[in-house]
Amino acid sequence: PRWGFLTVSNTPGPQFNLGAGVFTPTQFMISADGSAAYILGEIPQTPPNPPLHLPFIIVFNLATQVPFEIFLAGNAVPLSASVSPAGDFLFVGADDGMVHVIDTASQTDTQQIAFPFPANALCFGPGNPATSPPVTCLPDLVVVRP
Secondary structure (H helix, E strand, O other), rough: OOOOOOOOOOOOOOOOOOOOOOOEEEEEOOOOOOOOOEEEEEEEEOOOOEEOOOOEEEEEEOOOOOEEOOOOOOOOOOEEEEEOOOOOOEEEEEEEOOOEEEEEOOOOEEEEOOOHHHHHHHHHOOOOOOOOOOOOOOOOOOOOOO
């Protein structure tokens, strides 16, 4: 048998200005082909105000090292996202209650999928006991299954 060695270094790489100002990344996803990073984030606010979600998805082209933004249809604000296994779509849960389908080749919001969240018996609000439906439930967790 052959044995190999792997050396792991924790030396930080170069920094890049993503053009979004000060924000805290909440999701960082790499495309299936390794050509792009998709970043969602929050803008810190003065307490007790909660942070604001970035109103766009930052796309960082790893080959050219150039960032740009993808805005969702209807000025919706992205909350959570997932990349399809083939890397051709980005599914984005947004504050308009829809999941937006981003074509990663054209970088456009091609479809918005609505779900009947307010009528869904699985939606309960905060509190103890939890607030009963109808409660506005937003798609803030998006998972793509192959």
